[in-house]
Amino acid sequence: MTIRGETGRFGPFGGQYVAEVLMPVLSELEEAFAAVLEDEGFWDEYHRILREYVGRPNPLTFAANLTRMAGGCEIYLKREDLNHTGAHKINNTIGQVLLATRMGKKRVIAETGAGQHGVATATAAALFGCQCAVFMGEEDVRRQAPNVERMRLLGAEVVPVTSGSRTLKDAMNEAMRHWVSHVDNTFYVIGSAAGPHPYPVMVREFQRVIGDEIKAQSLERFGKLPDCVLACIGGGSNAIGAFASFLDDEVKLVAVEASGEGLETGRHAAAIAGGQVGVLHGQKSYLLQDCNGQVLEAHSISAGLDYPGVGPQIAELARTGRIEVLTATDEDALAGFHLLTRTEGIIPALESAHALARAVDVAKTLPKEAKLVVNLSGRGDKDLATVLAFEKKGGAA
Amino acid sequence: MNRLEKRLREKRAAGGKILLPFLTGGYPDMETFIGLLLELERVGADGVEVGLPFSDPAADGPVIQASSQVAIERGASLTSIFEAVATARSRGLTIPLLYMTYYNPVFHLGAEEFSKCAVKSGADGVLVVDLPPEEAAEFAPAAREAGLDTIFLVAPTTPEERMDKVTRESSGFLYCVSVTGVTGEKKPVVEMVGDLVKRIRPHTDLPVLIGFGVSTGEGAAELAKVSDGVIVGSALLSSLGDERGDEAVKRGGDFIAGIRKALD
Numbered sequence: 001m002t003i004r005g006e007t008g009r010f011g012p013f014g015g016q017y018v019a020e021v022l023m024p025v026l027s028e029l030e031e032a033f034a035a036v037l038e039d040e041g042f043w044d045e046y047h048r049i050l051r052e053y054v055g056r057p058n059p060l061t062f063a064a065n066l067t068r069m070a071g072g073c074e075i076y077l078k079r080e081d082l083n084h085t086g087a088h089k090i091n092n093t094i095g096q097v098l099l100a101t102r103m104g105k106k107r108v109i110a111e112t113g114a115g116q117h118g119v120a121t122a123t124a125a126a127l128f129g130c131q132c133a134v135f136m137g138e139e140d141v142r143r144q145a146p147n148v149e150r151m152r153l154l155g156a157e158v159v160p161v162t163s164g165s166r167t168l169k170d171a172m173n174e175a176m177r178h179w180v181s182h183v184d185n186t187f188y189v190i191g192s193a194a195g196p197h198p199y200p201v202m203v204r205e206f207q208r209v210i211g212d213e214i215k216a217q218s219l220e221r222f223g224k225l226p227d228c229v230l231a232c233i234g235g236g237s238n239a240i241g242a243f244a245s246f247l248d249d250e251v252k253l254v255a256v257e258a259s260g261e262g263l264e265t266g267r268h269a270a271a272i273a274g275g276q277v278g279v280l281h282g283q284k285s286y287l288l289q290d291c292n293g294q295v296l297e298a299h300s301i302s303a304g305l306d307y308p309g310v311g312p313q314i315a316e317l318a319r320t321g322r323i324e325v326l327t328a329t330d331e332d333a334l335a336g337f338h339l340l341t342r343t344e345g346i347i348p349a350l351e352s353a354h355a356l357a358r359a360v361d362v363a364k365t366l367p368k369e370a371k372l373v374v375n376l377s378g379r380g381d382k383d384l385a386t387v388l389a390f391e392k393k394g395g396a397a
Numbered sequence: 398m399n400r401l402e403k404r405l406r407e408k409r410a411a412g413g414k415i416l417l418p419f420l421t422g423g424y425p426d427m428e429t430f431i432g433l434l435l436e437l438e439r440v441g442a443d444g445v446e447v448g449l450p451f452s453d454p455a456a457d458g459p460v461i462q463a464s465s466q467v468a469i470e471r472g473a474s475l476t477s478i479f480e481a482v483a484t485a486r487s488r489g490l491t492i493p494l495l496y497m498t499y500y501n502p503v504f505h506l507g508a509e510e511f512s513k514c515a516v517k518s519g520a521d522g523v524l525v526v527d528l529p530p531e532e533a534a535e536f537a538p539a540a541r542e543a544g545l546d547t548i549f550l551v552a553p554t555t556p557e558e559r560m561d562k563v564t565r566e567s568s569g570f571l572y573c574v575s576v577t578g579v580t581g582e583k584k585p586v587v588e589m590v591g592d593l594v595k596r597i598r599p600h601t602d603l604p605v606l607i608g609f610g611v612s613t614g615e616g617a618a619e620l621a622k623v624s625d626g627v628i629v630g631s632a633l634l635s636s637l638g639d640e641r642g643d644e645a646v647k648r649g650g651d652f653i654a655g656i657r658k659a660l661d
Contacts, residue, residue, distance in 0.1 A: 017527045019550065019574075020550040020563070021456075021554050023554075024554045024555060164453065164462075180579060181583065280501060281453075289505065293475075294502070295452045295501065
């Protein structure tokens, strides 16, 4: 089964590394997704919801003060933070839950780290009248209490995961276990452009609206494409969404990984810069692992980037040099967080703050008249407690 | 045909039911694990499946998850488990043995190197639970080349058109997953498992063993009636309680002896 000719392999990456029970389930999903890709009615409905409910298209904001501060090229912000629920995650959950209802599945499950994807899934489930269960590491349930309450208000069951390191990767393991046990009525909504085929393709297609809008807005405003698009990567959903429209264009694409306390400390979440090729959660990609092939816990101040792997298409784009991959530490991200808040009056998510930190550097390398678009993937209200706690401690998160 | 498939076929030909216990390598500790291997042979296991613990066992239920975590925390690695199995062989373990694991540790070591080391340790087969036939092209040939049987799974969700794909890649035996779920949680429904085995038979004459959710002698006997035998993992590990050393070996042996009795 292919989806518009795509097999789910991106060079040496991707694939379907799952237990036999799930293989037929993934085939069913591939078929359903391939069918809706050609179904105009489906996309009309999807875009209507993005317009009326999510608030798209969101603006491309010229960050005049930040541009002046950076002293490089012009910096623009793609305002995913202005979406309903405050991040890009909703683009994908609307798409997947709409697909779930088309497939007759009345129940959706999701994994979540920071809680943004969980909230976005619970929101879509409430909108479409589906049951919803969200798997979340016990450690994250504790760290992200407000989002746990949000999900519960939205009618979702939040299932604390007590296995392994009790964080995002374990939540994903548990979601897969639950899915295996409830395949007949349950749809698994993956939030990252990761997991077994067709998820990386599907999540990209539901996130590509970000890049499509950047393209249209750039053409209208500059009369040309932007010179550079820059985004943070954990699993890579906001980045692949922002990049997908530009892969064949002469546009510089830059991804920023979270290097936590520093690559040299081993406490980071930079799968490309600091990992090796491996297999986890159904896909082959770069992965943080030890000398025995055991998966390592990722570390980042930003829970949304706190994942030991990266989506397979991002991995391939990095391997072939189509995208440039930079890193930003926890400290860099905090600096980016304050910088945007003070210069533009926009509080960014700590995830997006990684991108902002490097955007200032990249801007300096480009001609003054060049246009750099930073994907501002989410808003930072959720991170206030983390930022305050970090600064009170004077360092280590 | 290597020792694994040969022994299982002989057992079936003789009219017996195959009993294949599962142990997590290095659990509860390396010395106890070696003792358990030998004890399982003594009480009548026809072979043994040894789990090479992985940090993220997404196809396993709580018991095997916990045992994997404990084994890793106590220092179990591919190398130390290979050494322990070799030690068990040198102390007289003769029943066939296969490794069960996830693909990342195998891939990390390299398919050829893994297979070579596995054979050298005294193993006869390998089952990589997150490696369906579609993804097995780089691993299965290397494993077979080294002399390992390659075991694949058939699940209740496996449609007719996938059966050949799975059985073509299989040697040793066919692992029939009794439930749509993870190890050790749901109770299988004997009639449904029987129907699944009937669907499998026209595609292969390999022995068909039932695994996932086999926890009592009575349950094992019922499932063995509709198949060639059973695999018992979570329930065996649970039977050890928090014991280590001789007491754990005795408990595991008693538990498997009970299943053996029910099957015969």
